[in-house]
Amino acid sequence: MWLIPLFVCGIVSGYVLFRHHALPSGGKSSGHRKLSVIIPARNEEASLPHLLESLAAQTRKPDEIIVVNDGSIDRTAEIARRHGVRVIDNTSVPAGWTGKNWAVWTGYRESTGDLLAFVDADVRLEPEALSSLIEACERTGGAVSIVPYHEAVHANEKMAMITNFLGMFTFLSPFETKNPHQGLYGPFIIVSREHYEAVGGHAAIRGEVTDDLLLGATFKQAGIPVNNFVGGRTIRFRMYPHGLPSQLEGFAKSAALSIQKLHPATLALIVCWLAGLLVSQSVFLAPGGLTPWLAVGYLLYAVQMMHLSKYGGSFGIIVPLLHVLSVLTFVLMLLYSLYQVAVKREVVWKGRQIQVGRKGR
Numbered sequence: 001m002w003l004i005p006l007f008v009c010g011i012v013s014g015y016v017l018f019r020h021h022a023l024p025s026g027g028k029s030s031g032h033r034k035l036s037v038i039i040p041a042r043n044e045e046a047s048l049p050h051l052l053e054s055l056a057a058q059t060r061k062p063d064e065i066i067v068v069n070d071g072s073i074d075r076t077a078e079i080a081r082r083h084g085v086r087v088i089d090n091t092s093v094p095a096g097w098t099g100k101n102w103a104v105w106t107g108y109r110e111s112t113g114d115l116l117a118f119v120d121a122d123v124r125l126e127p128e129a130l131s132s133l134i135e136a137c138e139r140t141g142g143a144v145s146i147v148p149y150h151e152a153v154h155a156n157e158k159m160a161m162i163t164n165f166l167g168m169f170t171f172l173s174p175f176e177t178k179n180p181h182q183g184l185y186g187p188f189i190i191v192s193r194e195h196y197e198a199v200g201g202h203a204a205i206r207g208e209v210t211d212d213l214l215l216g217a218t219f220k221q222a223g224i225p226v227n228n229f230v231g232g233r234t235i236r237f238r239m240y241p242h243g244l245p246s247q248l249e250g251f252a253k254s255a256a257l258s259i260q261k262l263h264p265a266t267l268a269l270i271v272c273w274l275a276g277l278l279v280s281q282s283v284f285l286a287p288g289g290l291t292p293w294l295a296v297g298y299l300l301y302a303v304q305m306m307h308l309s310k311y312g313g314s315f316g317i318i319v320p321l322l323h324v325l326s327v328l329t330f331v332l333m334l335l336y337s338l339y340q341v342a343v344k345r346e347v348v349w350k351g352r353q354i355q356v357g358r359k360g361r
Helices: 003-017 048-056 076-082 099-110 129-140 161-172 174-178 193-198 201-205 211-221 244-252 255-259 264-284 291-312 323-344
Strands: 035-041 064-070 086-090 115-119 123-125 143-150 188-192 226-237 346-349 352-355
Touching: 003 161, 003 264, 003 291, 035 048, 035 076, 035 099, 048 064, 048 076, 048 123, 064 076, 064 099, 076 086, 086 099, 099 115, 099 201, 099 211, 115 129, 115 193, 129 143, 129 188, 129 226, 143 161, 143 211, 143 291, 161 174, 161 226, 161 264, 161 291, 161 323, 174 264, 188 193, 188 211, 201 211, 211 226, 264 291, 264 323, 291 323
Parallel strands: 035 064, 035 115, 064 086, 143 226
Antiparallel strands: 115 188, 123 226, 143 188, 346 352
16 A cells, blocks of 8 residues: 555654754863853743743853843843843844844843853753753854753643644754755854854844844854754743744744745655655545555654654643644644735734844834
8 A cells, every 4th residue: 555655754754854963961061161141031021030040050050141121011121130130121123123133132242251142031941951052062163052842831832743843853854964054943042152253143134034044054154063952851941831822923933934945855854744644634534445544644643743742842642643633733823924924024023023025123
């Protein structure tokens, strides 16, 4: 039966794309290099305390922590000051910049570290995380980013499972190491000040929506190595605790724009993985003769998703078994992203409208 080779090809494609490219285990670095942690934060009163508490518990303490309060209207700045970190208040965004790029650039200009870590407020770190990240940065000699473990709590977060796996495939694909447009994963990026300044930092991509992807490509094209690692339980995040609207906004601002930058081999394997997955899900519509074969494929994908969840997120058992629902969620979010990018020519993120295709605010 031709269906079985299709399913096997799809499953194998998924494992080729997913490299368990784990962080080093937190050994000693070659010497003490001053580390600046820069956190752009816009209305992050719920998430920021978790990050700041985890930074305070590190075995390798940051030398400075800078929170850039990016026009928040909640208690973000108050919470940051209560934790004793430096707070910079950004009240406006200059023409030609996106809000996050300006916030990160502001933090960089006030920092003094030899190493720069750009960290989103929704990240949580185990105590050995910074030690491992510094080692990875020194060992690879370039920029390093992390694909964190996704702490999915609510139903809408769990339904983003397929989206999460596709993100893992995109950034961990072995073929992306040969891609001049290889991107970095935005929630946690660490790089030396020397390399950051050599490419012009976030000022070089000031108006770009997909800042992490473009920053990685900027490093790569300058001959600076780019490496993405799996965070596992060492580095985690909770992306969209505020519900479906913020999840749609977050996905819309990057999905449709990032596909065009993939290495052809990465894209081909993703298509193969999705083809097998979608065919297997036709088990709910197929005539009786095909049902057993389609059921085999459906279960093979469910097992693979349970395995990938060990590294990707807390999606449990039920969501992988009902992966057809997560695929429907992914399709809806992709269509929404395409509508925002191709029709409206703008995306919305954290209350700001950002023009796509030209410099925006």
